[in-house]
Amino acid sequence: MELVITATNSITAVGHNAEMTAASVRAGISRLEESIDYYDIEGNPILTASIEGIGDDEDDVERMGSITKYCLSILLESYFQDGSNLENEIHLLLGVAPVSRPGPRYEGETKELVNHLGEMAQKWTKKVTPQVIRTGNSSVIQCIEVAGKLLKKDPHSLCIVGGIDSLLASDTLDWFEDSERLKSETFGRNQGFLPGEAVGFMLVETNEGALGRKKKALVEVVGVGLANEPAPFLSEKPSKGEGLTKACRTALSESSCDPAGIEAVLGDLNGEFFRAKEWGYAELRCFGNGNDARQLWHPADCMGSVGAASGAILMNIAAAGLSRGWIEKYAMVFCSDDGGECGSAILRNDQEVIQ
Numbered sequence: 237m238e239l240v241i242t243a244t245n246s247i248t249a250v251g252h253n254a255e256m257t258a259a260s261v262r263a264g265i266s267r268l269e270e271s272i273d274y275y276d277i278e279g280n281p282i283l284t285a286s287i288e289g290i291g292d293d294e295d296d297v298e299r300m301g302s303i304t305k306y307c308l309s310i311l312l313e314s315y316f317q318d319g320s321n322l323e324n325e326i327h328l329l330l331g332v333a334p335v336s337r338p339g340p341r342y343e344g345e346t347k348e349l350v351n352h353l354g355e356m357a358q359k360w361t362k363k364v365t366p367q368v369i370r371t372g373n374s375s376v377i378q379c380i381e382v383a384g385k386l387l388k389k390d391p392h393s394l395c396i397v398g399g400i401d402s403l404l405a406s407d408t409l410d411w412f413e414d415s416e417r418l419k420s421e422t423f424g425r426n427q428g429f430l431p432g433e434a435v436g437f438m439l440v441e442t443n444e445g446a447l448g449r450k451k452k453a454l455v456e457v458v459g460v461g462l463a464n465e466p467a468p469f470l471s472e473k474p475s476k477g478e479g480l481t482k483a484c485r486t487a488l489s490e491s492s493c494d495p496a497g498i499e500a501v502l503g504d505l506n507g508e509f510f511r512a513k514e515w516g517y518a519e520l521r522c523f524g525n526g527n528d529a530r531q532l533w534h535p536a537d538c539m540g541s542v543g544a545a546s547g548a549i550l551m552n553i554a555a556a557g558l559s560r561g562w563i564e565k566y567a568m569v570f571c572s573d574d575g576g577e578c579g580s581a582i583l584r585n586d587q588e589v590i591q
């Protein structure tokens with residue numbers, strides 16, 4: 237079964253759509269600014285990356301809800317602009333922050349936002365089934381695996397896969413700052429991450445379903461790997477990156493791609509040493525001495541760390557690169573969360589599939 241991505245949309249600090257976000261990351265454009273609302277333990281302002289221009293007059297939860305609804309509405313309006321409807325079910329799979337992390341539940345404490353997103357999709361079909369996956373950074377890749385299983389049962393259904401998160405609420409920032417994880421150059425803390433926020437969605441379907449709906453695919457998803465790190469960051473045990481290694485190896489094995497053929501890797505590296513060490517182990521085990529020409533993209537440099545939205549944003553950027561030619565054939569995406577959940581996906585630009 238060929239699993240394809242037929243449409244994407246993203247809203248980040250560097251772009252209000254998928255194309256602008258990918259172009260900004262490719263150009264190295266950053267939207268990091270000193271926060272006027274939050275200061276580190278020494279009273280110094282931290283750098284953050286926030287989305288501006290949507291819901292600016294709303295509080296945090298309402299604003300992220302407005303951003304999320306706007307992002308999905310643009311995606312669906314574009315996909316169904318030909319006036320078509322679906323006889324088959326739409327599955328809405330949403331990746332969000334883990335419950336262990338303090339802060340607002342942007343997906344809605346009582347599922348208001350999730351239900352509203354389902355109602356939006358119901359405009360084009362009779363049945364929409366929502367599912368929320370709360371595994372943080374790796375949640376969207378887990379959503380992709382779930383989508384594959386659902387589409388295997390009903391190849392003509394459609395999956396909306398998305399991730400939403402913001403790390404900018406004060407109680408979320410307090411939680412990270414208590415562990416001295418926020419980067420604060422004025423305080424002399426050069427290791428750490430810069431918090432951001434993002435929303436990303438993609439439409440995932442079988443190639444058979446896409447052809448039946450006369451939709452052109454952007455890329456094919458040829459491998460997905462999930463694993464759990466036995467010594468995650470939150471356990472305070474020394475880790476050797478076993479979980480991420482397993483996730484990447486599984487994705488490579490499913491794809492039947494020679495590791496040397498991976499031209500670009502996009503990951504949720506964010507400036508924290510333990511994440512760089514984790515990827516270092518995984519890279520060495522999966523690629524050996526590797527390909528010196530292989531690109532490594534870590535968009536947190538541009539838009540800050542975006543938590544549970546990471547998988548969607550990274551896959552959308554990879555899809556843009558593959559479909560537009562600045563990544564030729566294969567790209568790997570990887571994400572891992574503090575709780576140990578790891579995920580990886582391999583995307584391919586295969587003209588035999590996507591034409």
